[in-house]
Amino acid sequence: MTLMNAVVFPAFGPPDVFRAVRVDRPEPGPGEALVRIHAAGICYHDVLSRAGRIPRDRPGQILGHEISGVVEAVGVDVPAGRVGERVVIYQRLYCGRCANCLAGRQDLCRNSRVLGEQGGGGYAEYCCVPERNLITVPDVVDLDSAALAVCPVGTSIRALVGVAEGKAGDTVLVTGAGGGLGLHQIQLARALHMRVIAVTSSPEKVEAIRAAGAHEVVVSTDGAFSAEVWRLTGKEGVNVVLENVVSTTLGESLRSCAARAAVVILGNVEARPVSLDPGLVIGRRLRICGSGNATYGDVRLALHLMATGAVKPFIHAALPFRDVGEGHRLMESRKTIGRVLLKGW
Ligand SMILES: [Zn+2]
Ligand SMILES: [Zn+2]
Known part of the structure; x- marks a missing residue:
């Protein structure tokens, strides 16, 4: 098994509860893609999760649902041509079969979870998701900015x-x-x-x-x-x-x-x-x-508005993943102007 870097929180608590760890790197199964994470945004939802203020959350997982990166590897039935593609990850892992999914509202899927809610999120070197969760980033949008496209x-x-x-x-x-x-x-x-x-x-x-x-x-x-x-x-x-x-x-x-x-x-x-x-x-x-999660259409429009320059992402700071505690502290201070990104180890 190949190992990768990640940050986790062993218990609910203050920002310094995070620990850098080495964990098994996930391998893409059929229909899946492994993404090398370029940047992960810190959402206020992550702050509430870490503090134990989201019902049903459990400590220990890899948080983060605002992820940009590059496809590193793909499962057997995914086109090999996608390796190397710059992507943002649609944040909800949905069933694709319920009434809401079939109506194009995967954001309302009843059999779903958001990346990071029960692990597998963006505070890591890699994450593995169904290929259908990959959204191509236009060439003119940099991957720092793209991390803000979903949320x-x-x-x-x-x-x-x-x-x-x-x-x-x-x-x-x-x-x-x-x-x-x-x-x-x-x-x-x-x-x-x-x-x-x-x-x-x-x-x-x-x-x-x-x-x-x-x-x-x-x-x-x-x-x-x-x-x-x-x-x-x-x-x-x-x-x-x-x-x-x-x-x-x-x-x-x-x-x-x-x-x-x-x-x-x-x-x-x-x-x-x-x-x-x-x-x-x-x-x-x-x-x-x-209102809650974006739909696929919303994420595509977000990337389009970034590509045309109509929306220019505000990034307050980009910190190494190991400094995630400092990032959460910044978010809690309410002094940030725009997103705090995690990037690099
Ligand atoms: Zn978010
Ligand atoms: Zn569904």
Whole structure:
């Protein structure tokens, strides 16, 4: 058996719980491909997993679902020509047979898991996945950037285009605008000819938020931003809210909405229940929707928007895999501007 480097967390705990280990390198079986990992993004979901805050998670596994790399080897019935191909990995291992899969919504497969949830993820030198999970990266997109195609860029496309059905001319409110999701949502909304009002609690992130293309930036240290949004929209309100924060912002987001607005919940930063005012939801005919993993189509659109330069990935830092603990600490500090990538050993 060939060995490879990986980082695992033997128990739930703080960022320094990670351990660099040598484990068996997986071998591609029929229909599978082995990918040499170029970069893996650190998602806030990974932070919650490591801390033991995701129900049913178990410690010990190799986390990570934001993976770019190069095909190293393929199983017997996979075209040998794919070896050497630059790819991102579609993050969900799905059955391909259930009603949702057959409808092209592999992101909703009931018989599935996301890479890294029970191991086999991106915090390693290699990972092995079904060939159908490989998505080709256009030549003009570098593999650092490509690691962000599934999440955060694809996730943002799912929320704004797939779930909210945002369209040109809409006004979009982005909360937690300086975070990994927010900065990419701003660029995406701009690329789709929407007006963007960004809300942040961090004055030091305003410059990056403007650089991402926000038309208006509201710095709200006390959490009260709806009056300013109301003013900025001439008392019309916003058509779409991309809620990346939720626990401290949802009430004010709802108060910022135009009639029939879509409020998309993506973030679960504090992982706790929130209250809401039913009168407001009824009065304004609001649609409150959850959004999650990107579809294949979303990932392809993400790569296309990167290839055209419409979305330029924000990468805060690229750390060696062994420094994954430092990467998680950075994510928890909420001081990062864009994604933290793991790259190289
Ligand atoms: Zn992610
Ligand atoms: Zn399925």
